[in-house]
Amino acid sequence: MNFKLILNIAFHLLQARLKQTVVAAIGVTFGIAMFISLVSFMNGLNDLLDGLMLNRTPHVRLYNEIKPSENQPINLSEAYKKNANFINSIKPKDRGKSIYNSKTIIKVLKADSRVVDVAPKINTPVFFNSGTIEISGIISGVDVMAEEKLFAFSDYIIDGKITDLTQNNSIIIGKGLADKMLLERGDIIKITTAKGNLASLKIVGISQIGIAEIDDVSSYTSLETAQKLLGEPTNYITDIQIKLYDMTTAPSVAKEMAATFELDAIDYQTANSQFETGSSVRSIISYAVGIVLLIVAGFGIYNILNMMIYEKMDSIAILKATGFSGSDVKWIFISLSLVIGVVGGLFGLVFGYIFTSIIDVIPFETAALPTIKTYPINYNPVFYIIGILFALFTTVIAGLFPALKASRVDPVEIIRGK
Amino acid sequence: MNNTVLETKALNKYFNDPIRFQVLKNIALTINHGEFVSIVGKSGCGKSTLLYLLSTMDTDYEGEIYIHNELVTNKSDAALAKIRSENIGFVFQFHYLLNEYNVLKNVMLPGLKLAKYSTKEIEHRAMEHLKTLDMQDQALKMPNQLSGGQKQRVAIARALINDPLIIMGDEPTGNLDKKNSDMVFDIFNQLTIEKNQTLLIVTHDNDFAHRTHRIVTMEDGSIIES
Numbered sequence: 001m002n003f004k005l006i007l008n009i010a011f012h013l014l015q016a017r018l019k020q021t022v023v024a025a026i027g028v029t030f031g032i033a034m035f036i037s038l039v040s041f042m043n044g045l046n047d048l049l050d051g052l053m054l055n056r057t058p059h060v061r062l063y064n065e066i067k068p069s070e071n072q073p074i075n076l077s078e079a080y081k082k083n084a085n086f087i088n089s090i091k092p093k094d095r096g097k098s099i100y101n102s103k104t105i106i107k108v109l110k111a112d113s114r115v116v117d118v119a120p121k122i123n124t125p126v127f128f129n130s131g132t133i134e135i136s137g138i139i140s141g142v143d144v145m146a147e148e149k150l151f152a153f154s155d156y157i158i159d160g161k162i163t164d165l166t167q168n169n170s171i172i173i174g175k176g177l178a179d180k181m182l183l184e185r186g187d188i189i190k191i192t193t194a195k196g197n198l199a200s201l202k203i204v205g206i207s208q209i210g211i212a213e214i215d216d217v218s219s220y221t222s223l224e225t226a227q228k229l230l231g232e233p234t235n236y237i238t239d240i241q242i243k244l245y246d247m248t249t250a251p252s253v254a255k256e257m258a259a260t261f262e263l264d265a266i267d268y269q270t271a272n273s274q275f276e277t278g279s280s281v282r283s284i285i286s287y288a289v290g291i292v293l294l295i296v297a298g299f300g301i302y303n304i305l306n307m308m309i310y311e312k313m314d315s316i317a318i319l320k321a322t323g324f325s326g327s328d329v330k331w332i333f334i335s336l337s338l339v340i341g342v343v344g345g346l347f348g349l350v351f352g353y354i355f356t357s358i359i360d361v362i363p364f365e366t367a368a369l370p371t372i373k374t375y376p377i378n379y380n381p382v383f384y385i386i387g388i389l390f391a392l393f394t395t396v397i398a399g400l401f402p403a404l405k406a407s408r409v410d411p412v413e414i415i416r417g418k
Numbered sequence: 419m420n421n422t423v424l425e426t427k428a429l430n431k432y433f434n435d436p437i438r439f440q441v442l443k444n445i446a447l448t449i450n451h452g453e454f455v456s457i458v459g460k461s462g463c464g465k466s467t468l469l470y471l472l473s474t475m476d477t478d479y480e481g482e483i484y485i486h487n488e489l490v491t492n493k494s495d496a497a498l499a500k501i502r503s504e505n506i507g508f509v510f511q512f513h514y515l516l517n518e519y520n521v522l523k524n525v526m527l528p529g530l531k532l533a534k535y536s537t538k539e540i541e542h543r544a545m546e547h548l549k550t551l552d553m554q555d556q557a558l559k560m561p562n563q564l565s566g567g568q569k570q571r572v573a574i575a576r577a578l579i580n581d582p583l584i585i586m587g588d589e590p591t592g593n594l595d596k597k598n599s600d601m602v603f604d605i606f607n608q609l610t611i612e613k614n615q616t617l618l619i620v621t622h623d624n625d626f627a628h629r630t631h632r633i634v635t636m637e638d639g640s641i642i643e644s
Contacts, residue, residue: 005531016518314512412470
């Protein structure tokens with residue numbers, strides 16, 4: 001088949017109906033541009049919301065859960081081994097929250113090829129004293145450099161520098177706490193630990209994650225300061241936070257690590273299942289709207305090609321009389337449709353990029369998200385590939401039926417009808 | 419190698435709408451190389467129907483048609499399109515030129531489809547045909563800028579582009595005045611004389627028919643005189 005000739009004929013037919021062709025192509029352009037903008041924006045938003053949680057949450061967290069001993073003494077007794085034993089009033093065992101042999105565990109984890117990095121942490125409840133009022137809260141003792149590397153902690157410091165935490169007896173407190181106690185950077189805050197120890201720490205920064213519940217209670221200090229506060233040795237840590245290269249493997253890795261180190265482990269997916277659901281629903285909505293727009297554009301193309309066939313009956317008849325087969329005629333009309341799809345689709349990609357760039361610079365400032373200044377956009381090239389494939393697919397389908405119709409035109413009927 | 423260009427055996431054709439009606443009855447016709455044949459008959463006698471069966475465009479018939487001793491009955495759409503492209507040139511009552519292309523391109527189009535020659539060669543041949551028909555000055559005009567007689571001459575040039583075995587015409591002079599009709603006849607006549615071109619023309623113009631070499635007269639779906 002002579003595709004050059006077929007394309008040439010298709011182009012000439014299109015030129016003859018330039019206006020309609022342009023309208024049809026604009027339909028595709030609009031559909032693709034909207035699809036790109038919508039998907040990019042929605043995914044930008046998803047990334048933002050995911051990041052909000054993901055940045056603050058390790059993929060796997062190892063810790064000691066407070067729970068009763070699984071192996072109760074009765075199970076050791078030979079006499080009752082085969083019986084079903086009921087035990088009342090079990091209390092959780094005091095194993096301490098400290099992770100035993102933590103330094104070795106961290107060393108092993110850091111050597112694991114699946115692990116990006118490991119950040120040790122101490123979580124402990126405290127009271128913040130403000131005059132006569134005690135406000136309960138949490139101090140997280142963090143390894144400053146690891147925390148910054150894994151969780152981009154400095155993104156959430158609205159006042160002060162994270163590196164100041166390495167000074168002795170310094171603390172960064174949540175915005176909610178600071179507001180409640182009328183404290184600012186440079187002030188001294190008094191703390192009572194759960195064991196009754198008193199301490200004064202210097203505020204070197206204010207943090208804001210954007211989730212009020214966290215900002216109202218949380219504060220951050222270095223591992224060393226936290227250990228000092230609690231009167232614990234330098235190997236005392238309560239949590240090991242792990243980031244993996246492949247987040248999707250977190251559940252299985254968590255299970256494996258829990259077994260290896262005889263600790264409790266929780267993975268990202270289990271901890272944040274509601275966020276996953278939200279993201280996928282938003283994606284589905286944006287894809288659905290994009291597809292609907294393209295289907296509408298497809299109907300436009302279908303209409304215009306149908307009209308063109310009625311207009312060009314004579315041309316189709318003479319092409320067939322002079323040696324063009326039905327399939328040649330079919331390909332002429334499919335290429336018509338494809339030309340509209342390719343041109344409209346490419347323009348759609350360009351306009352989609354322009355629209356998203358415009359959205360990207362629209363100011364979007366909210367107290368809850370201190371690091372976000374404009375609407376979030378995800379410029380993933382995959383969206384553009386999907387967009388152009390959608391455009392080609394819908395236009396080919398829209399062109400197929402008119403093309404089949406044209407291929408079945410009986411030249412005798414047309415020529416004899418004159 | 420015998421000289422037959424077109425041959426039919428026991429050709430029957432029915433119209434089924436609105437009632438079953440036999441249009442062609444047992445047509446047996448042989449056309450030899452170099453003949454200038456006209457088919458005449460009253461309106462509705464089936465002469466155009468016969469032409470379209472012979473043209474391979476209408477495939478709904480009983481019997482057999484041979485073009486150049488090759489059976490074309492029951493061939494596929496694509497195969498028939500190729501046969502038309504190689505062997506048959508058409509001139510209709512209406513010119514059927516594509517308004518999107520200029521005259522030269524219209525003439526070239528069937529040649530480009532067959533692609534027996536290079537584009538350059540086809541263009542050269544198209545120009546030659548237009549020159550023979552005294553249309554070389556109009557080559558780059560669009561069809562809607564031409565008169566009726568000129569358009570028909572372009573259509574004839576288009577029919578000639580692939581050096582067809584036979585040129586078929588369905589009332590090629592039907593829309594033309596006397597002067598232009600004569601001109602078209604002269605062109606056809608010249609083709610038979612100079613190039614030994616085979617022609618099969620359906621017409622109701624008796625004047626035209628009487629000047630051809632052989633007249634096939636039809637009545638009620640049968641050939642009554644050949």
